[in-house]
Amino acid sequence: MKGIDNYQQRVNAYNHCANACEQCASACLDGGDAAHYHCIESCRDCADLCRLTVTLMVRNSPYVAVASQLCRIACLACMEECIRHTSRHCQECARICQICAQEPLLESA
Secondary structure, eight states: OOOHHHHHHHHHHHHHHHHHHHHHHHHHHHHTOGGGHHHHHHHHHHHHHHHHHHHHHHHTOTTHHHHHHHHHHHHHHHHHHHTTSOSHHHHHHHHHHHHHHTSOOOOOO
16 A cells, blocks of 8 residues: 555645646636636646545545546646746746656556
8 A cells, every 4th residue: 555655756746736727727817818718727627637636646546547647638738738828827837737747657556
């Protein structure tokens, strides 16, 4: 059985990504630019999936491997969307999503 200590680096990466996505989505909402609609959606989905993956890691869930794969897909999609925008928060979110997507995939508990 794997404990949270075995996942701490990954937990930090996923949480950091989730926070960056939430900040990016909030900043895009504050800007009121309709061109950022898909960015906001991508950021919210990515943040939710990152947090879900952390929760499953902590629980030693048998679904952690699948969640990890889905999280990687969401991170890459969010990165691709955010990188299209020139705002600093979008560029930073894209950078952090890329780092998170490079984390090794998790195995089932």
